[in-house]
Amino acid sequence: MRSYRWPPFGSDRSAGGGNVVVTLTAQTSLSEIPGLLRDRIATVDPFLRSGTVSEVRNDAVRVRDLLVGVGHPVCFAAGVGGEVVAASEEDVVVALDQTAEGLKPGDQVTASPVGLGIGFGPELLGRVIDARGFPIDGGPSLTGLPQRPLANPTPSALERPLIDAPLPTGVRAIDAMATVGAGQRMGIFAGAGVGKSTLLGQIVRHAEVEVSVIALVGERSREVREFVDDVLGPEGLARSVVVVATGEETPLRRLRAAKAACAIAEGFRASGQETLLVMDSLTRVAHAVRQLGLAAGEPPATRGYPPSVFQHLAELVERAGRINGPNGSVGITGLFTVLVEGDDETEPVGDAVRGLLDGHIRLDRRRADAGQFPAIDPVGSRSRLMERICDPIHRQSARTLRAGFAELDEVAELRAVGAYQPGSHPLRDRAVQLESVLSQFLIQEPTEQSNYPATLDVLQKIAGALEGEG
DSSP states (O other), X not given: OOOBOSSTTOOSOOSSOSOBOOOOOTTOOGGGHHHHHHHHHTTBOOSOOEEEEEEEOSSOEEEESOOOOTTOEEEEXXXXXXXXXXXXXXXXXXXXXXXXXXXXXTOEEEEOSBOOEEEOSGGGTTEEEETTSOBOSSOOOOTTOOEEESOOOOOOGGGSOOOOSBOOOSOHHHHHHSOOBTTOEEEEEEOTTSXXXXXHHHHXXXXXXXXXXXXXXXXXXXXXXXXXXXXXXXXXXXXXEEEEEOTTSOHHHHHHHHHHHHHHHHHHHHTTOOEXXXXXXXHHHHHHHHHHHHHTTOOOXXXXXXXXXXXXXXXXXXXXXXXXXXXXXXXXXXXXXXXXXXGOTTSHHHHHHHHHSSEEEEBOHHHHHTTOSSOBOTTTOEETTHHHHSOXXXXXXXXXXXXXXXXXXXXHHHHHTTOOOTTSOHHHHHHHHXXXXXXXXXXXXXXXXXXXXXXXXXXXXXXXXXXXXO
């Protein structure tokens, strides 16, 4: 085994992440070695490229005489890592993965001989790591794992198999009225304090998948610990990998955490395992890309967001989905949370993401304030794949329940002032009579797992009552 040392300054704080190695295990066959060597050598730049810092700002550094392209990782003499985000004939702009403290004009900058990657293997299960793949849970080191590139091309549209089977989440309101398909990309749209994290933990613990990969991007440190210990718990963590970049970390680290989670999920999918990818939150990833774009000199467009923000969001979302494997199709089911700032659902990130996803689950503040968990809005939540993955009886029952909830919303104000008069609308009258049954159907304790066939059975019975049967 031969290793190429990176960074050349002997620091572990590089963008490249330590030594470049080809890892062989006892299970590695002789026939696999040439392919492993070829794949690893393909990532190595045989030339040592260097430049000099010309300007230091809080968010970016300008470097002259460094002939590398956008996306290339670099390392500064002070041990700080970074990535090129813009290039011109005169210089390149480097975003930092740490603070600019200690950097000054004249410092040497060296391009990494290897591309950006993240360690991958079954050893990641049950672990909490940062954007570079380093453990932050106090557990054993994860060095020496085979590397997967952070950026991966997505399969072409016609190479993707159709999604034709539901993925039970264990959450009754979702399984009944916004059914998720195995390999689908769903959004969870929520304001602050409406139970988003608790719902995510419930889905991760109970969804019928083999592995979950969770990216916590831009969260407060306290919230990360609470999510791992209390919301996810030992049961959920045992079959999960958690990638963390908290809010005080640099925009580059936050974006890399999202890409690292995608790369790890792709690794499990490539090994034939049904995988759940949870990204909390896609909005904070967009904020990180906005900072990087503005630092690179992009013009602010829609409400201050540069055009590159929406390109990055599309690339991240498209990395989920199904592919054809040697033993049949296998997929990454994506759950991407979107923070609805001030409950404004028309803000640019939410508006763009809604068009990228295969459906959305809307959490309603009014229901959360009334103490309902999960605070899912059955009228405002949609799965675009229900027509394909659900049988006709399920689809019709879900439509009937949604209509019943819509009628309750329609007459809520009239009932509040005592002005509602029954008799003019049969479905509305039955919805009012069954209001407690409908509300109870949505309510579920965070620790409770709803059985999928039982959920459909109850759904059909309530729908029959709304339609006046029996």
